[in-house]
Amino acid sequence: MKPSHNGPRWLNLFSFASPMQFYPLAGRLIPLFMVAALLFCAVGLWLGFAIAPSDAQQGEGYRIIFLHVPTSWMAMFIYIVMAFWSVMHLVLRTRLSAMMAQALAPTGALMAFLSLLTGALWGKPMWGTWWVWDARLTSMLLLFFLYLGFIALTRSIDEPDRSDKAGSVLAIVGVFNVPVIYFSVKWWNTLHQGASISMENGSSMASTMLIAMLLMSLAAWMYSIATCLSRVRTLILQRESRTRWVKERIAQEEK
Amino acid sequence: MSSPRFFAAIVRRDLLLAWQQRGDLLVGVVFFVLVACLFPLAIGPEPKLLARIGPGVLWVAVILANLLALPRLFNNDWQDGSLEQLLLSPAPASVMVAGKLTAHWLTTGIPLTLVAPLLGIQYGLESDTLLMLMGSLLLGTPTLSALGSIGAALTLGVRQGEMLLALLVLPLYAPVLIFGSGAVAAVAGGLSGMAELSLLAAILCGTLFLAPWLAAMAVRLAIE
Numbered sequence: 102m103k104p105s106h107n108g109p110r111w112l113n114l115f116s117f118a119s120p121m122q123f124y125p126l127a128g129r130l131i132p133l134f135m136v137a138a139l140l141f142c143a144v145g146l147w148l149g150f151a152i153a154p155s156d157a158q159q160g161e162g163y164r165i166i167f168l169h170v171p172t173s174w175m176a177m178f179i180y181i182v183m184a185f186w187s188v189m190h191l192v193l194r195t196r197l198s199a200m201m202a203q204a205l206a207p208t209g210a211l212m213a214f215l216s217l218l219t220g221a222l223w224g225k226p227m228w229g230t231w232w233v234w235d236a237r238l239t240s241m242l243l244l245f246f247l248y249l250g251f252i253a254l255t256r257s258i259d260e261p262d263r264s265d266k267a268g269s270v271l272a273i274v275g276v277f278n279v280p281v282i283y284f285s286v287k288w289w290n291t292l293h294q295g296a297s298i299s300m301e302n303g304s305s306m307a308s309t310m311l312i313a314m315l316l317m318s319l320a321a322w323m324y325s326i327a328t329c330l331s332r333v334r335t336l337i338l339q340r341e342s343r344t345r346w347v348k349e350r351i352a353q354e355e356k
Numbered sequence: 357m358s359s360p361r362f363f364a365a366i367v368r369r370d371l372l373l374a375w376q377q378r379g380d381l382l383v384g385v386v387f388f389v390l391v392a393c394l395f396p397l398a399i400g401p402e403p404k405l406l407a408r409i410g411p412g413v414l415w416v417a418v419i420l421a422n423l424l425a426l427p428r429l430f431n432n433d434w435q436d437g438s439l440e441q442l443l444l445s446p447a448p449a450s451v452m453v454a455g456k457l458t459a460h461w462l463t464t465g466i467p468l469t470l471v472a473p474l475l476g477i478q479y480g481l482e483s484d485t486l487l488m489l490m491g492s493l494l495l496g497t498p499t500l501s502a503l504g505s506i507g508a509a510l511t512l513g514v515r516q517g518e519m520l521l522a523l524l525v526l527p528l529y530a531p532v533l534i535f536g537s538g539a540v541a542a543v544a545g546g547l548s549g550m551a552e553l554s555l556l557a558a559i560l561c562g563t564l565f566l567a568p569w570l571a572a573m574a575v576r577l578a579i580e
Contacts, residue, residue, distance in 0.1 A: 191573075246527040253523055257515045263577045267510045270574050271524065274506055277566070278528050281559065285531035288555075289538055 118195045120337040121346050127330040134330070138323035145316030153309045162226050169219040170314055171321040172212045173237075176244060177279070179209035179325060183251070184276035187269035197333075199265030200340070202272055203255050204332035208325045210248035216241055236287040243282050247275045261340055362447040366455025367462075373432075374463045380428065385467050388421040392475045403480050410479030411489060411540035417475075418468050418493060419500065419529055425464045426504040426525070427511075427518055429456060430575060434512050440579050449572035457505045457568070465497030481544065488543040488553075495556040496536040502560075502567035503528050509574035531559060 117123045149167040156163040183205045189198035220238060221231045232238065251271055258264035341347045374381060395413045396406060433439040442452050472493055476486045507525040511517035539552035 243527045243530055246523065250520075250524040250527065253520055254510060254514070257520060263580065266577050267574060270506065270570050270577075271510060274503075274528065274566075274570060277562070278531070281531045282527070285534045285555075289534040 118193075118197050120197055120200070120341055121344075123197055124334055124337050124350075127334050131327050131330050131334075134323045134327035138320050138327060141316050141320035141323060145313050145320055148309060148316060149313035153313055159227060162223065165219050165223045166310075167313055167317045169216060169223060171318040172219065173216040173241065174318055175321045175325055176209055176213035176216050176241065179205050179212060180244065180247070180272075180279060181276060183209065184272045187272040190265060190269045191273075196261075196265065196340070197337075199269055200333050200336045201329065203265075203268060204329045204336060205325075206248055206252050206255070206268075207332070208328050210245060210252060212321070212325070213241060213245040213248055217245060236283070236289075239286045240279075240283045243286075244279060247279070251275070359447050359451045362445065363451050363455045363458075366442070366452055367459045370456055370459030371462065374459065381463055381467065384421045384425045384464055385471055387424055388417050388468055388471060389475065391417040391420055392478075396479075407480045407544070410476060410481050411485070411544065412537045414472055414475055414479070414489065415492075415496075415533055415537040415540070418472065418497065419526075419533060421468055422464060422497065422500045422504060423522055423525060425460070426508045426521060429460050429501075429505055429508045430512055430578075431508075434578065439575065443576065443579055449576060450568040453505060453509075453572045453575060454568040457501050457571070460505070461498050461501040465493070465501055469493040469497060481540075485540060485544045488549050489540045492536040492539040492549075492553060492556060495553060495560055496532045499532050499556070499560045499563050500529060502563040502571075503532075505571040506567055506574060509571045509578060512575070512578035532556065535559070 117126055145167065150164060153164070155161050183202045186198040186202040186205070189195060190202065217238070220241075224233065225231050251268060254271055255264045255268040258267055338347060392414055395409065399405065399409075430439060433442070443449055445452070469490055472489055473486045476489050481489065504521075504525050507521050507528070510524065511521045514520060535552045535556045539549040539556065542549035542552060
């Protein structure tokens with residue numbers, strides 16, 4: 102089962118599509134991404150909560166933006182990445198791609214949930230209500246349900262092969278639907294409710310705010326990669342528990 | 357057998373099977389009527405209010421009735437093994453799925469579309485609104501069946517499949533619901549509603565293009 106080495110090993114990227122090759126690589130990468138996440142988070146929070154000026158209209162309450170915007174971006178982005186790995190799985194039939202998709206889903210659901218939660222906490226003092234049937238809020242809620250459906254489906258099928266493929270099909274259907282949902286909800290609102298509360302107050306943002314927000318986004322990104330990789334490692338161990346390399350590895354770790 | 361003939365044979369077979377179990381078809385329609393009748397009981401029989409919520413309530417009830425009928429799409433054939441036989445035929449599996457969902461639409465979507473105006477009258481909708489209600493249902497229900505077929509195929513034989521089916525399919529139904537009920541509400545508000553109808557038609561084209569292929573992939577997974 103040794104991969105063919107033509108040229109230096111680090112050039113042969115496809116050899117990492119094998120779970121056996123990927124497992125140690127992921128193990129080495131996780132601490133790097135975790136440290137990066139902590140660094141970005143520390144600097145971002147310091148910049149956001151200590152240095153950035155308070156907002157002219159919203160006072161100090163706006164500072165939740167440093168959690169709200171990064172989590173919202175990640176929630177949408179992770180679904181696209183999930184769909185990308187699903188296509189890879191269906192086209193190239195690599196098992197690792199499906200595992201990546203399944204490892205991403207809980208992080209995506211968490212991000213969508215945090216985005217909704219921080220949005221509600223922000224909305225209460227600013228708009229005077231926890232929830233508005235606004236286009237962005239509603240489409241994020243539906244995205245959250247799409248994540249839950251994906252997780253529930255892949256977890257309730259026991260055969261790994263079927264679970265992988267079923268999840269891939271669902272993720273692809275979902276990625277077609279996400280823009281449709283977004284625009285349908287947007288038009289639904291603009292057509293029938295008149296102007297609802299706009300969230301576009303970012304244009305006049307101070308540069309420290311923007312930098313803090315970008316740093317927090319990078320932190321969310323690094324955190325997502327780290328958790329996804331560690332979840333993939335668990336999945337690999339589960340799936341390959343009967344193979345020799347896993348048994349040897351576990352025996353080594355027990356020593 | 358060529359693909360069009362195979363398609364026609366599947367539609368004929370499924371319609372015959374559905375006709376033999378007419379009671380099952382009636383259950384969906386009765387459910388639709390019941391849900392629609394519960395709303396005036398719950399929120400009060402004020403005519404103006406009923407006319408305003410009518411389109412939305414009827415659309416939600418159609419979606420729930422459709423969801424109730426979805427497991428029937430593949431489940432019986434899967435249990436008695438005929439789905440496996442159908443997959444063995446030389447014609448593409450997507451043609452078989454397309455035939456099955458056409459029959460499913462004819463036996464669920466069409467009856468619901470025909471019953472909806474009666475309930476619309478009970479909600480006090482005007483005649484042009486009723487017409488748009490039927491039009492939007494005619495365009496929307498095939499999309500529901502097509503999207504639902506993917507969900508039904510994915511949850512075939514899965515633990516708590518029917519609960520899971522609702523979780524998978526309802527978020528995907530949201531755009532159809534919004535544009536469908538939006539078209540009716542637009543007509544009720546004095547607009548033409550053609551924009552929403554065009555969007556429904558566009559969604560229908562997109563789903564009809566992709567759904568049979570994806571559902572066929574999912575059906576093959578359940579058989580393996």
